[in-house]
Amino acid sequence: MMARSAAHAGLDLREACLAEALAIISTAGAEKLSLREVARRLGVSHQAPYRHFASRDHLLAEIVRGAFADFAAALRSPPHTDAPASDLLVMGMAYVGFATAKPLQYRLMFGGTLPDPRQHPEMMQGARDAFDVLREGIERMLAGRSEPHPRDVVDRNALFAWSSLHGVVSLLQTDAIGTLDLAPQTRAEFTLLALQKVGAALGIDTGNQEIGGDTQ
Amino acid sequence: MMARSAAHAGLDLREACLAEALAIISTAGAEKLSLREVARRLGVSHQAPYRHFASRDHLLAEIVRGAFADFAAALRSPPHTDAPASDLLVMGMAYVGFATAKPLQYRLMFGGTLPDPRQHPEMMQGARDAFDVLREGIERMLAGRSEPHPRDVVDRNALFAWSSLHGVVSLLQTDAIGTLDLAPQTRAEFTLLALQKVGAALGIDTGNQEIGGDTQ
DNA sequence: TGCCTTTGGTTGACAGTGTCAACAAATCCG
DNA sequence: CGGATTTGTTGACACTGTCAACCAAAGGCA
Missing domain, CATH: 1.10.357.10 (Tetracycline Repressor, domain 2)
Known part of the structure; x- marks a missing residue:
């Protein structure tokens, strides 16, 4: 299992999720934002971002x-x-x-x-x-x-x-x-x-x- | 199986799909438009609208x-x-x-x-x-x-x-x-x-x- | 220090969506 | 009338957000 708050380019997971989501939105638009894709890009399980954000809307x-x-x-x-x-x-x-x-x-x-x-x-x-x-x-x-x-x-x-x-x-x-x-x-x-x-x-x-x- | 081009309030299926989709968009916004919901509302199978529209985008x-x-x-x-x-x-x-x-x-x-x-x-x-x-x-x-x-x-x-x-x-x-x-x-x-x-x-x-x- | 609680992750399942694919009935046309 | 086309149904698949259970690591406290 991945160590908690593993560094993602120097960010904790929460901040890394935000950064990745912003990157997706900035290139493809918000309608293309998927938390599973965020998780995939960060190399964590699909549910991990939900540890920091109650829902997609919260992110x-x-x-x-x-x-x-x-x-x-x-x-x-x-x-x-x-x-x-x-x-x-x-x-x-x-x-x-x-x-x-x-x-x-x-x-x-x-x-x-x-x-x-x-x-x-x-x-x-x-x-x-x-x-x-x-x-x-x-x-x-x-x-x-x-x-x-x-x-x-x-x-x-x-x-x-x-x-x-x-x-x-x-x-x-x-x-x-x-x-x-x-x-x-x-x-x-x-x-x-x-x-x-x-x-x-x-x-x-x-x-x-x-x-x-x-x-x- | 449903007769083809069955009347939907006097419209053929294609027109009925458009009308239903417009109704959904007008009340809930386009992001809530789902062709399966259109089909459900019209009482046809989920794939029937695709007989008239190649994709959601075409509709x-x-x-x-x-x-x-x-x-x-x-x-x-x-x-x-x-x-x-x-x-x-x-x-x-x-x-x-x-x-x-x-x-x-x-x-x-x-x-x-x-x-x-x-x-x-x-x-x-x-x-x-x-x-x-x-x-x-x-x-x-x-x-x-x-x-x-x-x-x-x-x-x-x-x-x-x-x-x-x-x-x-x-x-x-x-x-x-x-x-x-x-x-x-x-x-x-x-x-x-x-x-x-x-x-x-x-x-x-x-x-x-x-x-x-x-x-x- | 040891134990309990909390935090933060993994895995699996479910329901909903768009789309692919196969099948069958109805309709069209020569 | 018979073959081709059209139009519908059913089932499957991959993807998504979310629910749920489990487990390890970390934190807190006596």
Whole structure:
């Protein structure tokens, strides 16, 4: 019998399971995650991961918790400057960068097939933190313009920023968009263009506008 | 043995399978779709659906094809008026209405776990049609403003409209947003507010703006 | 230190799934 | 009408998540 907590590349079994599961998800998507495959890859019996996770959902919830924590950290990572509006745009770039670097992870986070959040209360802590980062960005921007920023105004705009960025990154990842007859340049430039438009919708001067009164 | 093509509520078996599968997807999500459950519900052997669909993916592809066709029809359904900008906003409402009425279907269409489009070429025809409807709406709007509307400009804006609407409806459906501490009113009003902002970003006068130079 | 409890692993079984394969009845078509 | 095709049934297989029992190692405590 295998010694307990045998080292797996320097990790105990629990951490090794998480790492392996994340690797599978990142390459094949969460729907392909099987705990038996995790066990096989780690050279343990199929039941061993269940010693550390009550069910597949518990393992997945831990992965998701970590993913949202990384997401919040990515939004928070650009340093603050004395230009809040610019900071908000940079945060938008960080958002896109995160989703683009880890598309399958992003899909898991927002794809609608998560373990039940009520059974796993810490799973979404990172999502709440991320929203707080967005709120803060909006609030700094409004304050920088000496505009009133009551809670509901901040929330609405933070939510709009989120939905817009989410729309850009998630739609571009779909097969539906993949099959459209779009010029390669339209695809390549779209994300940046969309960020500019979202910024404009939030009242940020992002430079040239194609629609909205200016000409390119 | 069961008579062939026995009537299932007036449908042949193939159509009955599609209807049953759609019912399961619409209530439990596509990840819960099992062809054995479809067969059980129809009172046929577990292998019978495979007489009409080579695999689960083939059945799913047919469901998705129909869903995108419905989607395109929903975008197209509002009648044209002599106000193209207004028509575009109404189309946005139709988009939201479709996604809101059938959330699990919408999630299937854009969720990233579809059968391979290369194996099922007709699956995305409705997506291309829908994009054409968006293009047409943008083109009419630009023409109505006597603005130039070369193909790339139309495409960029149609894609922006799509990503923004998609962002709104899909993000609001996620568990991440479900766990945020948002005032109920902020949630209730968000969709309409977001539509207004997207409209504004496309240069449509949608009335009061919270940010963007006007005050509410 | 020795014994009991807990932890963490192994093995086996079960139910459910998609799919492969063989068989048989019904239908089609020349 | 007879042979071919279509359409259904039944059974098997491999894979999955989970239940259950067993056992060795480790930990705790008198």
